[in-house]
Amino acid sequence: MRPTAFLASVGTALPGDPVDNAALSKVLGVNEDWIEVFIGTRTRHFARDLGTGAVRWSLADLCAQAAQEALAAPGVDPSAIDFVVLGTATPDTLMPATVNHVADQLDLDQVPTLQLQSGCAGAVQALGVAQAMIASGQYRTGLVIGGDVCSKHLDLRRDVAGAAPADLVNYVLFGDGAGAAVVTDEPRGQRLALRHVLNRFTGLGRSPGQVIEWFGLADRYDDRQALTEDYKAIEESVPVMAVEILWEMLDELDWEPEQVDYLLPPQLSGRMTRRITEALDVPTAQEVSCVADTGNNGNALPFLQIEKLLERMSGAEKALAVAVESSKWIKAGFALEKV
Known part of the structure; x- marks a missing residue:
């Protein structure tokens, strides 16, 4: 179980x-x-x-x-x-x-x-x-x-x-x-069941889509940028990976797409999130996004989405969240159900 x-x-x-x-x-x-x-x-x-x-x-x-x-x-x-x-x-x-x-x-x-x-x-x-x-x-x-x-x-x-x-x-x-x-360990407060968590490295042999340097004392005067990003690779790969995550999680949960009441898509930017949501194509699910107002603040995003989700959720509804890390290409996601 x-x-x-x-x-x-x-x-x-x-x-x-x-x-x-x-x-x-x-x-x-x-x-x-x-x-x-x-x-x-x-x-x-x-x-x-x-x-x-x-x-x-x-x-x-x-x-x-x-x-x-x-x-x-x-x-x-x-x-x-x-x-x-x-x-x-x-x-x-x-x-x-x-x-x-x-x-x-x-x-x-x-x-x-x-x-x-x-x-x-x-x-x-x-x-x-x-x-x-x-x-x-x-x-x-x-x-x-x-x-x-x-x-x-x-x-x-x-x-x-x-x-x-x-x-x-x-x-x-x-x-x-x-x-x-x-x-x-048991339903309390918001009573939101965490049904499934997906976390899988899929970047074998692939170049990173994003790099954040950590400069030490010896290289503090290096001319390297602290943050670099292959935005083209991210634009091409993230929508495809998001669809793969969606169907993998649905299969693991034995859920049909029409059973998903809310969809929490990856929050890269306002523009990219719209594109990814269109690719996910779950017309029966309400989108829960925040990035257009908060910016891409990384690991805060799922909690900001869940906070907005709880404002809408009622009864025994289901939500599915999809996340993609482009640094070295990680598929991630989780499923929630109100109980």
């Missing part, structure tokens, strides 16, 4: 006020219309001040805020947390792990803490780890967190007015944020 865990609550955190395309284009010196057409994202949130570059929120701060919201929800007992799992691609430091700073802010002690280094699949991987820990029988309640502060990798002093679109996309695609969920 497939192990089942339950999401009792969800919390999210977005730093500061939303930054619209007019404000972003003014800072970067790029065309506002190009952002609208090429990316299709209206607003995003940044943990750094765009004018001064000063850090206003760390990843740990955002994760703790999201977790506090989840822990304050009805039907949740903060003292019952048995473990914490964090998925992120952009930790605050190499050591200590950011998850431990989060636990410190939450006054959690004497519990296992785990941190998974991953991109858009990290939050899904964290849910999978939590599901397995609950299924082991050793733990009853856990805190799962996903978040990223992508703005730390963007050089706001650089003149990007003449940059190629493949380079410029990194300055307009991403945002910052965090999300969290309390996962339990």
Whole structure:
């Protein structure tokens, strides 16, 4: 029998006020219309001040805020947390792990803490780890967190007015944020059953679609870009992989497409998400997306989608989430059912 865990609550955190395309284009010196057409994202949130570059929120701060919201929800007992799992691609430091700073802010002690280094699949991987820990029988309640502060990798002093679109996309695609969920061994609070989690590396022999460099003391003066992306490869591969994930999960769950009430598609950008949703072609399912308003904030996205999902869900409805990590090509997804 497939192990089942339950999401009792969800919390999210977005730093500061939303930054619209007019404000972003003014800072970067790029065309506002190009952002609208090429990316299709209206607003995003940044943990750094765009004018001064000063850090206003760390990843740990955002994760703790999201977790506090989840822990304050009805039907949740903060003292019952048995473990914490964090998925992120952009930790605050190499050591200590950011998850431990989060636990410190939450006054959690004497519990296992785990941190998974991953991109858009990290939050899904964290849910999978939590599901397995609950299924082991050793733990009853856990805190799962996903978040990223992508703005730390963007050089706001650089003149990007003449940059190629493949380079410029990194300055307009991403945002910052965090999300969290309390996962339990029996239905509580929101009573959202985690029916299945998919996490599979499929990048054997393939070049990465995205690379985030981690510069050490010896190479801090290297001219390499901190963040590079093969946007063409992502545009070509992600819609195809998303369809493969959808049908693989439906087959594993023994669900028919028309049984899916809500679809949570990959959240690359407003434009790409529209294209992927069209490719998935599940006309009976309501789309649940957030990226056009939040920017691509990586591992926060699934929790932001689940938060919007819970606003709509009623009765014994089903939802299916699809995620693709293009860094080294990972298929990911999860299935939820209200019980």
